[in-house]
Amino acid sequence: MSIYWHLPIMIIIISLVYSATRYDQWGMILREAFRWGLRMVSFLVMIAVVLVVLSFFI
Amino acid sequence: MTTTDRQDQRPHEYSFFAALLSYLVPGMGQIYQGRIGKGLLFFFSLYGMFFYGWWLGDKSNVYLPHGDSIVVLGKRIDEPWASIGHRPQFAGQFWMGVCVWPAIVQYRFPEKAGFLRGYQRAPSEEELNRLQKNGDKLWDLAWVYTVVAGVLNILVIYDAFAGPVFQLEPQKPEWAPV
Numbered sequence: 001m002s003i004y005w006h007l008p009i010m011i012i013i014i015s016l017v018y019s020a021t022r023y024d025q026w027g028m029i030l031r032e033a034f035r036w037g038l039r040m041v042s043f044l045v046m047i048a049v050v051l052v053v054l055s056f057f058i
Numbered sequence: 059m060t061t062t063d064r065q066d067q068r069p070h071e072y073s074f075f076a077a078l079l080s081y082l083v084p085g086m087g088q089i090y091q092g093r094i095g096k097g098l099l100f101f102f103s104l105y106g107m108f109f110y111g112w113w114l115g116d117k118s119n120v121y122l123p124h125g126d127s128i129v130v131l132g133k134r135i136d137e138p139w140a141s142i143g144h145r146p147q148f149a150g151q152f153w154m155g156v157c158v159w160p161a162i163v164q165y166r167f168p169e170k171a172g173f174l175r176g177y178q179r180a181p182s183e184e185e186l187n188r189l190q191k192n193g194d195k196l197w198d199l200a201w202v203y204t205v206v207a208g209v210l211n212i213l214v215i216y217d218a219f220a221g222p223v224f225q226l227e228p229q230k231p232e233w234a235p236v
Contacts, residue, residue: 003199009110010203013103014210020096021213022223029096 011040070221077219082155084211087218100214104207108154111203116189119201120158121180122148122165141165150205153212 019032073091080087085100112120125144127136135143142149151158161178164171171179181189189197 003194003196006114006196006199006203009107010206013107014206017100017103017210018213020099020222021217024093024096024222024225026095028224 007044011037015040070225072220073218077215080211080215080218081153084155084214087215091218096217100211104154104211104214105157107210108151108157108204108207111200111207113200114203115197115200118181118185118189119147119197120151120161120178120204121145122161123180124165138165147201147205150208153208153215154204155211158208 015033015037016029019029019036022032023029070091073087076087076091078087079090080100083101084104085097085102087097088094088100089097091097122138122141123144124137125140127134128140128143129135130143148158148161151161158178160171160174164174164177164179168179
């Protein structure tokens with residue numbers, strides 16, 4: 001199994017815990033956690049795309 | 059507006075005791091303050107992440123090793139602080155509270171740590187080489203989980219101490235007597 005399968009657990013927990021330290025209201029916590037999760041996934045996908053593109057040329 | 063919403067709008071008072079509880083066991087300070095849901099979220103998330111990483115790392119990535127003195131910025135640093143230099147991951151793991159104290163007991167009182175049965179004991183050089191050479195980088199990924207859990211608990215401790223970063227302003231009543 002690829003080690004990357006362990007990544008979603010980390011993304012979900014970091015998003016939830018970080019957001020819960022920002023707000024006390026569950027609605028706000030979940031909304032903020034979703035936003036942070038999306039930001040982290042977008043960032044990782046961006047890095048992956050850059051690496052894949054580079055691998056074609058190098 | 060529900061009763062819970064009104065309670066959420068009360069400003070949090072600084073609480074060193076709640077912060078200490080959240081250091082000892084993640085989320086315990088919030089539970090003590092009556093923020094039970096959040097406390098349980100912190101407890102299960104952080105313990106889940108920490109022990110998941112510990113388990114992925116062959117249960118041998120939380121420890122404090124003995125080692126020689128180190129030199130930082132021209133200054134000689136001896137044990138026990140030098141041990142953090144040999145294993146900087148422990149500086150992050152430390153914030154998980156009591157669940158990493160066995161590592162400190164193993165380091166400080168190895169002769170009295172028999173009751174821990176090797177739990178959080180520093181692995182031998184051969185064992186470390188085996189873990190790092192024969193794996194698929196999972197051992198290296200695993201300690202990241204334990205360190206991230208510890209670092210997140212610093213935020214949880216601060217939340218217990220001073221409340222969440224963004225607190226709602228108390229709403230003024232629409233009608234107030236003059």
